[in-house]
């Protein structure tokens with residue numbers, strides 16, 4: 001019941017942010033971030049129409065993948081270790097967290113073995129927070145060029161995790177910077193690289209992110225409630 005209301009509220013706020021910024025609702029995909037949440041809750045969200053789920057642990061993706069319908073589009077949004085790529089490479093529809101050439105090479109190799117092409121985003125640490133993964137804005141264009149020549153992997157855009165802030169306005173500049181970076185990279189016309197996806201905005205700041213051009217917002221708490229990491 002709570003989930004249904006949370007979801008309706010989230011959908012309404014996404015729609016309003018789209019209207020405010022003159023964007024069409026179809027331009028923005030809601031990724032329901034279900035990490036730590038039990039399969040029953042994901043099933044409830046599924047029954048309410050959600051098909052795109054975000055997870056940050058390989059084991060959790062593989063376990064939930066087994067138990068839930070096959071038309072779900074799983075999004076790997078967390079830091080990915082190279083030795084675990086093989087377990088999810090043919091199960092996820094996008095990896096949002098590519099932050100090194102070595103990781104991209106592994107994804108390319110493992111995807112080749114399974115004969116799939118994996119859409120990925122480059123994770124950019126726009127705020128340059130020490131505690132976060134991701135590459136710097138400055139490094140991003142050359143990494144995109146290096147990855148572009150690898151088979152079985154396709155860069156489709158950029159992702160960032162903005163700092164935790166009380167007032168979402170504080171992150172507006174971060175989102176603008178990521179948008180501008182994506183335009184700069186698109187302008188380079190790198191073969192096999194598109195910049196159609198901007199994954200930015202979480203529960204606290206997704207409306208501002210949409211106003212600044214997000215095409216994917218990753219909302220966890222706002223849909224499923226607070227996470228319990230003590231279990």
Ligand SMILES: *Cc1c(COP(=O)(O)O)cnc(C)c1O
Pocket residue numbers: 033035056077078161202203204218219220221222
């Ligand atoms: C957990 C997580 C989210 C969702 O965070 P909420 O604040 O609960 O909406 C979004 N993106 C990433 C990468 C995450 O790890």
